Amino acid sequence: MEMSLVELGWRQFTFFEKRSVMDPTNPKEKFKGLENLVACCSQSGDGFTLFGEPGGAIFKLSRKMQEYCWIAHKRSLTSIALASNVLATVGEDEEGINSLVKLWQLDRIEKEAPFCVRVIRACPLLGVTRCPRACAVAMHSSLQHFAIGFSDSSLLYHSGNVLKEKPTKWLTVVDGVMSGTGDEITGLALAWLASRSACVLYVMTSTTVQSFVICNKAVVATVMHDAKGCIRDCWSFSEETNRLVVGSAEMVHFYEAEQSLMSDVDGGRGKCHALGRSNEKVHLIAFNNYVALLTRQPSAIPSSEEVWTFVLSIYDVEGQCVAFSCALPSVSQIFLLDSTIMVLSADGTLAHLVEKHIKSKLDVLFKKNLYDLAVGVAKRNPLGSEYLPEIYTKYGDYLFQSGDVENAVKQYIETIGSLEPSYVIKKFLDGSRIKELCAYLETLHKKGKANAQHTTILLNCYTKLGARDKIDTFIKQKLSCDVDVAVQVLRGANFTTEACRLCEENGLHDALLSIYIDDRAEYAVALAYIENMEANLVEKYLEKYGKLLLEKLPEQTMNFLIKMITSNEKIDATHLMKMFVGDALHCSRFVELALQADGHNSQLRDIVLELRLRQWSHRSEDSPSANAKIVALIGDKDLDQALQICQMFDFAPGIVDVYTKQERFDELIEYHMRQNNLKEIFELCELKGSPKLWIDAIIFASCEENIDANALQYLLERVEETNCIHPLVVLEILSRSNKLCVANVRDYILRWLRHQNEQIASDEKSIAASEAKMTQIEEQIESINYRVQIFQMNKCSACDTSLQLPAVHFLCKHSYHAHCLESYSEKADSCPACTRIRVKSGARDHGTDVFSSRSARKQFRDEMDATVDCMSLIADYMGNGLFDSWSGARPSNSGNPFEKSSVNVLEKSNAIGTNPFEWSSNVSSSTHSSSKTGITPVAASSAKSTNPFDEEDEELASTNPFGSGF
Incomplete structure (x- = not known):
């Protein structure tokens, strides 16, 4: 062969x-279902193939090898065309030249055959004078384009749906008599270019291949292609790609439909290959990416x-x-x-020919090192994308081993995203392959697959090559990479200009300022760069670089700081204080301005306080005015911080001021004690008057080894004047001292004894006066109990009119009309005048109120109604014992502050029954007296007398707080 x-x-x-x-x-x-098949044409559909027999039959073979046939033409069949489920056939039903074009609807079966939608007589379409035989038909899948070819090379075209409407208007594309070659048409194909709204009609004969461009039902261009014609089965057309493949005697030609629109450029020439040359071509089929x-x-x-x-x-x-x-x-x-x-x-x-799996194909190609073919096979195969990385890797390895480093890196570049970059990089680390390594790393960055190490290697390659243009391009392209690493590499290679530009492009303020200050010592440029930042960034970088800038550019830096403090862009001056370490002059100037701008900043005040105290600690003389200015810096907030600062420098005025503001007098007196400031201790005790402070002062004096005698005398005099500590307590504390003797406190003891004697004498006089008064009171009681009382009041004490019976007389010498008493007093056994006097004197409170009348009960109810916290009010009454007398369990609180005291002589006498004014005898005497006089006296228990113990006796009389004497 x-x-x-x-x-x-x-x-x-x-x-x-x-x-x-x-x-x-x-x-x-x-x-063997096709054993006797003699086909002159065929068309492939979706899951089936149609064969046309010369005798007029159509044979259908499905993918399941099912057979079906019907008679399309009774006499002969020449050509078929398939569009979706519509089949067009060209043939004859009777003798003579009487060509018919039939359209069959394959999905509609009637009478055991597809339904014939339309029959078109071909000969009348050319005119009555000629009657050539129709030999070819073409139909577009949209059914909008239809063409019929004749044996004399005549060609007709129709635009419109031939199924829905009968085609009446035909375009004569080629007139076989006038301009045709006379050759029989062996094939027709229709291509629709939607972007150009044009239809391309291909016409094949045994000697020529032509295409006609039809727009708006008119031929606008005719192209004669370079193929020398073909037989009936040696051409193939695909609507998906709009590609025509023609197999001529020597070559196989490939034509794109768009070429017919640009015939003036290529002259109708298409690609061609010498496939099957020198052999007679019988059949050609184009499918997928292959030509059979x-x-x-x-x-x-x-x-x-x-x-x-x-x-x-x-x-x-x-x-x-x-x-x-x-x-x-x-x-x-x-x-x-x-x-x-x-x-x-x-x-x-x-x-049938079964295509092998792509894996099998690649294995064959790999064995022969045909990696370029393997790439093409994988790209054209739907499953080939997953094999491409492996192919490129093997291809790159093959080229690298062959010494073709330049082409090898091109293959490795195709593996980015699937192959580990380190596998490739280590192959090109040799100094002679830096350019290829750069090409790979550049692509790695462009695809966003680079990490910090890759950036470092790439920039190192650039620096070794001295390729500043490459570095500039790298910066301008803003590739996805670790910019911090890139800056470090450029700085390390002394490409500081490029590093600065990279920092500016990416906003790396830290790195840029570090280059200006550390690498290039361009302090003015760094300061100018900081000045253009926002306030929060200014504060951050002044805190970091401010001290160095202040050393190198003191005036410019201070002017900038002053500008920032006095402007509306507020910065926290406290964060900038460390830049003034060791520079007291500039620090003082800055702090004063900052404090003026923000006087409420407690942290700033503390800083100023510390600064002033540092200056104060170096002074040789202490100035009260300077101390006052320093104390004025201590505000009312954050006093603990101010106290620590003052303690650090042992600034006594500040410590005293803080303790005083915080009212920490115990700690203040301890501080004075540590400082041995007796005068300040005494002044503090006099100011606060607290017994505890005086006791602390006395204890300090007793423990002091060399206390001044005058100071001790002064202390004792002040304690004696305030009378806040009992002298025995003072003597008890001082007696513990090993340094003090009786002579130190002799005058104090004598004064106290003298005062005690005077007090005893005064008490004796008071006792004598009280005994005399008690004697007088006893006589009055005896008179009331055993003697007749004469009531000589002739006017009512309430209405000041003459008394008329019935009248009520009280032992307090007040008399009332009965109706006046009822009007002025809710208690029938109490004198209204005396009751009001007691109320006005404030005798009634929660602890001492007399709950012996209805008014007291009413007042309690009123207070309950008015209060929002009833439980607290009740608890208050119960806590004072005001409800105890209601239950009768024990006598109510008399209001006498010494009632429960063991030194209450009167109470003791009552308890043992020696009191001549005991209530039982009073009651009997009063009753007896009233029976003798024949008037209605009020009970003695209800009378208001000058006896200071009447109220106590009254309360002992009854346990009912609301009881009445009547």
């Missing part, structure tokens, strides 16, 4: 396997009965390789079924 030129230049593989098709009803037997070509040549075996030998070759045109090739002794036809090449042999057996 003689091989074509292409086959000699293209590598040949076996990417397909030829397998026999078995009978679905009997899997052990080969399928069936050729025949004289048999090379003389004894063979077959005259011809058929060769089926499948070409991968883009990969420029032969994917499959085999010799077949006898072939009837090849056709396409579901994108699979089917081979029908003369004996009726059917075979």
Whole structure:
């Protein structure tokens, strides 16, 4: 077998396997359903293939090997065209030249055949004078374009849906008599270019290939292509790609529909390959990325009965390789079924070519180191994308080992995102391969797959090459990378200008200022850069670099600080204080201005306080005015911090001021004691007058070894004057001292004894006066109990009118009309005048109120109604014992503060029954007296007398606080 030129230049593989098709009803037997089929044309559909027989029958074969046929034309059939489920056939139903075009709706079966939608008589379309035979038909899948070809090369075109409307207006594209070549049309194809609103009509004859561009139902361009014609089955057209493949005698041509619109550029020439050259082409099918070509040549075996030998070759045109090739002794036809090449042999057996899995293809190519072909195979295969990284890696390794480093890195670049970059980088770390390494790392950064180490390596490569232009490009492109690392690398290589530019592009203030100050010592530039920042950033970087800038540029830095403090952009001056360490002059100036701008800043005041105290600690003389200014800096907040500062410098005025403001007098007196400030101790005790402070002062005096005698005398005099501590307590404390003697306190003791004697004498006089008064009171009581009382009041004490019976007389010498008493007093046994006097004197309170009348009960209810906290009011009354007398369990509180005291002589006498004024005798005496006089006296217990114990006796009389004497 003689091989074509292409086959000699293209590598040949076996990417397909030829397998026999078995009978679905009997899997052990080969399928022979097409054994007697003689087809003149075929069309592949969705899951089926249609064959046209010369006798007019249509044979249909499904993917399940099911057969179906019907008679489309009674006499002959020439050509068929398929668009979706519509089939167009060209043939004759009767003798003579009477060509018919029939349209069949395949999905509509009637009378065991598809429904014939329309019948078009072809001859009348050209005119009555001519009657050539129709030999070709074409139909676009949209059913909007229809073409009929004739044996004299005439060509008709119709635009419109031929199913919905009868085609009446036809465009004569080629008139066979006037301008045609006279050759029979062997093929028609329609391409629709939606972007151009143009239809391209391809016409094939045995000698020529032409295309006509039709717009608005008119031919606008005619293109004569370079192919030298083809036979009926040696062309293939795909609507998906709008590509026409034509197999002429010598070449296979490829035409794109868009080329017909640009014929003036390429002259109608398309791509071509010498496929099957020098062999007779029998059939051509284009599918997927392949071209299947069936050729025949004289048999090379003389004894063979077959005259011809058929060769089926499948070409991968883009990969420029032969994917499959085999010799077949006898072939009837090849056709396409579901994108699979089917081979029908003369004996009726059917075979199909199965494409191998991509993995198997790649294994074959890898063994032959054909990585370029492997890349193409993977790209054209739907499953090939996952194999591309492996292919590129192997391809790169192969080229690298071959010494082709430049092309190897191109392959490694394709693996970015799947292959670990370190695998590639370590191969190019040699100094002679820096350029290739740069190319790989640049692409790595562009794709956003670089990390800090990759950035470092790339910039190191740039610096070693001295490629400032590359560095500038790297900065301008703003690639995704670790900018901090890039800046460090550039700084390390002394590319500070580029590093500064990179920092500015990415807003790296820290790194930029560090370069200005640490690397380039451009302090003025750094300060100017800080001045243009926002207030919060200014504060941050002055805190970091301010001290150094103040040393290098004192005036400029101070002017900037003053500007910031006095402007509206407030900064926290306390954060900038460390920049003034060791620079008291500038610190003082700055702090004063800052304090003027923000006088309420307690932290700033503390800083100023510390600064002033540092200055104060270095003074040789103590100035009261200077101390006062320092104390004035101590505010009312954060006193603990101010106290610590004052204690750090032992600034006594400040310590005293803080303790005083915090009212921590115990700690203040302890401080004075530690300082041995007797005068301040005494002044503090006199100021507060607290017994505890005086006791602390006395204890301090007793423990002091060298206390001044005058100071001790002064202390004792002040204690004696305030009379806040009992002298015995004072003497008890002083007696513990090992240094003091009786002589130190002799005058104090004598004064106290003298005062005690005077007090005793005064008490004796008071006792004598009290005894005399008691004697007088006893006489009055005796008179009331045992003597007749004469009531001489002739006027009512209430209305000041003459008394009239009934009248009420009280032992207090007040008399009332009965109705006046009822009006002025709710208590019938109490004198209204005396009761009001007691009320006005404030005798009644929660602890001493007399709950012996209805008014007291009413007042309690009123207070309960008015209060918002009833429980607190009741608890208050109960706490004072005011309800105890209600229950009768014990006598009520008399209000006498000494009632419960053991030194109450009167109470003791009552308890033992020696009191001559005991209530039982009073009651009996009063009753007896009233019976003798014949008037209605009030009980003695209810009378208001001058006896200071009357109230106590009254309360002892009854346990009912609301009881009445009547």
